[in-house]
Amino acid sequence: MMKFINKNKHETISVCIPTYNSSDTIVGTLKSVLNQSLKDFDLIVVDDASKDDTINKIKNIKDARIRIFHNKKNIGCGKNLQKCKDKARGDIVVFLAGDDLFDRLALEKILNAFEVSKDVGVVIRPYFWFIGNNLSPVRVTRQFKKNTIVNIKSDFNKIIDVISLSDQMSGVSFRKKYLNFPFDNQPFVEMSSAVMKIIKDHKAIILKDNILGVRIGNNGSMNPNVYRNSPMNVWKDTLYSVFYENKHQKLKEYILKNFIAINYVGLIQIKNYGTLPQLLREINYLIKFRWINVFNYKFLFYVFVSLVTPKNILIKLVDVYKKKINSKIINKINFDPGFEI
Template sequence: MPEISVLMSVYNGEEFINESINSILNQTYKDFEFIIVNDGSTDRTQEIIESYDDNRIRLFNFEKNQGVGSALNFGLSKVRGKYVAKADSDDIFISTRLEEQKKFLDENDDIAVVGGLIEYFPHNKEVEESSRYKSFKSLIEVNKNKIINPKDIREKIYWYCCMNHTIMMIRTNVINKIGYIDIPMGTDYNLFYQLNKLGYKMAKINKVLAKMRISKTSITAKNKDYYYKQSLFSIKQEEINNLFKENNQVYIWGAGSMGKNLFYVLTANNLNIKGFIDNNKEKAKKRIERKEIYGPEIINRKGIKNIKIIIASQPGKFEIVKYLRGKGYKHLQDFLVYS
């Protein structure tokens, strides 16, 4: 019985799936099963997968699209290995990925999940020149790759998904305790978030193990920010509700589109925001949905007590956290990072 089960779900992936499958089949570690769940694809995905003559591939086809969470849970029910290695259908993996991650878990019994560093690459020249791709390279890739050790990951997982699902290898007996949920976005983040809350340790190998494709048609690109915020709320609901207890006055730090969409999500869940905070002085004294925008000095204003902060600023979250900690604020007790 193979010790590693590679798990992939795919929906209409004909354009890229050959490269991804080849990068798995050509791994230096050979003894694995490759579970692929074709989630109701309507293109040539099934035909392409069936063209491979490799007995390590175990293909399961859904007649209708059921969503990522359902497809992955089904795949988990078919796993026979000691470790599950996730692989997205449009990414490319270096040849030693499985070998290095298995060795790491074999030698570190206290670690439940091991990842690695990632490198984003553009699908074409148009994507390469887009502001979205440049943001992924200069901001997201950099911030994710500098968070490596278990202690840092344990804190930052509460902030955002600093682990990469496509490069995850996890102990099968651990992932079966959580599984996947069906939400519009973030089923991978929910997995890491819940594992973290249960005390499971995660780590990364300090080496690029996957190249992640950025394309115009990626799931992330097609979903709007508001729906992402809704998914984040379902994941972080317990920690958010804790900030609203007693007579706390809760402010959103970030008066841009992220902050606005967060406000709408919180309002829809009957949580009352006192106002907004933003570093941009031009926004001060203005309002969003009748809620005033303040500068950071509101935190020090006399007579105002029990101020709690939800940070909704992608580029500024690290500096905002530093500022709040300088004022004596404690993570999850006085503030949390939403995105």
């Protein structure tokens, strides 16, 4: 079994927090970083022209490790991630959204993972979703029994694990010297495209522990403008652009059919916050990319529900399902942000 022991005291960490209108949550997010068991780190906040009180909330927290940068105009998620990375001083760059929370051992576990090998380019984690200030999980990603090393020669399903866990920026960590390319500014794949590029040439480690809690709130996926381009097609184009070589043909096809084209629950998101033409387009891509979906009962169920249920009712049903059902059946997550929220 792989042992995670920090033998090299010289590698340093930069925690990068890109923010936009995060005044309601940023204080808690910063507390979860400042209360880490690992105390020696650089903390950068790059605000993307927020219209609320985010900057003042940050300035009220007096800690010498915090450096604040403010964009005069909104530059978008991908470009803001790039600015965060450019401002980072550490060898390891750890990203955290302005409304999410770290477990107090998060940075320690991330750093120990990178110390396994100098060829580790990215460390990724499972996580859970929570609502408001209640840390009871209402949804969880796939869980893992042990820390796992993955590279481009690994089983395709292991590579899918790495890519699928990069759908949220928070808790995705890179060895900075390997981030020698700009972040994609395309919605949905800003972080995933970077992870794909890293895993082509370097190792990834999936942590077994849920070091991250993702707060469900008014985020970018609730903005209808992000669905102008099909999320599924954006993922597909990114996949084929990164793994463009013929030697990766089987990998591309496998990921497309066994990850991208089985995201049936995405139809609910588009129905709730997009338009009917955007929903029909996504259904079409689900069939185009994986025609056997037409025989899949889950696909048919989500198509039926998304087409038949009125938007206002479906939004309420999703909320009730998360709070009243999922929260009761999901196992307790061992998670301590280091303070009372």
